[in-house]
Amino acid sequence: MRRKGFDQYCGLARALELIGERWALLIIRELLAHPGRYTDLLDELPGIPTNVLSTRLKELEEAGIVERRIAPAPQRGVVYVLTKAGEGLEAAVVTLALWGNGQLGEYQTGDRVPPSSLAMALRATFNRDTARGLTASWEIRAAGAVLHAVITDGHLTSGTGPAPTEPDLVVTVPGDAVPPYREIMRAIKCGEVELSGPPSLLDTFARVFTPRAI
Template sequence: MAKDYGQFCGLAKASSVLGERWSLLIARDLSVAPRRFKDLHEGLPGVPTSVLTARLRDLQVAGVVTRVADERPGGGVLYALTPHGRALETILDALGRWGAGAMAAPGPQDVITDASLAAALRASYQPRATCTTTSYLIHTGAATAWAEATPTAITVGLGVPDLLADLTIHSGPELRAVLAGDLSPAAALSSGAVRIEGSSDVFERFVRTFHVPLTEAAMEVTR
């Protein structure tokens, strides 16, 4: 059960709802798209089934998550954010940018999931960095996500979109250095760290549109 800090304080209330282990990552995944329990479990490697069940129950009691009917063939139930939960999106993005500033490279046990990649794209989006609408499909390791960026808005999703992307990117963890501005688009392509299907000009637009710099401390680690 979520901890009650015994304070009449908004931050204390938010901590009581989201401070338990896995709660923020569940909210992150559901902010990208409603998910079945099975999909949530598979997309959160390491979370025990019992803990996921408990966290979803707590988030439902807090009015952050709800259950809705899945309209896809086979039916079933989806977990989705409520309007109160969807208000977390900008907060999750801000936390994601803050945390990414200290992330130069993944550790040996770190994984990238479809939802974490999609959320990272949304968090790193730079409004007014592009003057046109562009769709991207990104493969990073085993993770796949897509993004459609306009001058003022970003939409992200899991897996391969229905529409043909303007640019498809294949990369490993080196994509983090590109988004940080530490690896130029030309160098990423010439070194083979990134492969693209599409124009190099559109790849340069991608790099302008999605950007999260590293902190000084994280940059020191890479030197």
């Protein structure tokens, strides 16, 4: 059942009416990282009941936060994407994630790290001043997860999946499980990664993406 309104003329109350239901923000996190099909979202959100996913997507569509589009070739079917209003939630999602990182405790072997959370971490740690005027692209691979970070004249585009064009540097992080962002950055700074491309771009990456409470 749809949550009743709070009967308050308040932006926070209205936001909670629209995106405060269980799983809604995690669906938005996934779509911030990459448009996805219904089956993609089921795979990326283990534990979400199919009826809940269907309901949340319908609610988010009705709220003008998510819309359906025909997938471009060679894919088939429908993909869910964020509208402009949905994309406007990025700063709030990143801020909540940064706050939540302080409540996580220590990483334990076996903990699942969603690739979409790594994409959000890239955006959270992006140093615009350091990247001013820079054009470069990276693809990060870790235990089956693939991320991309593309900087064009100082502007960042990042998400899950391969880079839209051939990346300047491919960075492969060793291990059998997707590690937390801070572990990826530690491996990069310590040189404990495999590279395909100019090694100097690894140092550039470490400078441009500066972890803070991730």
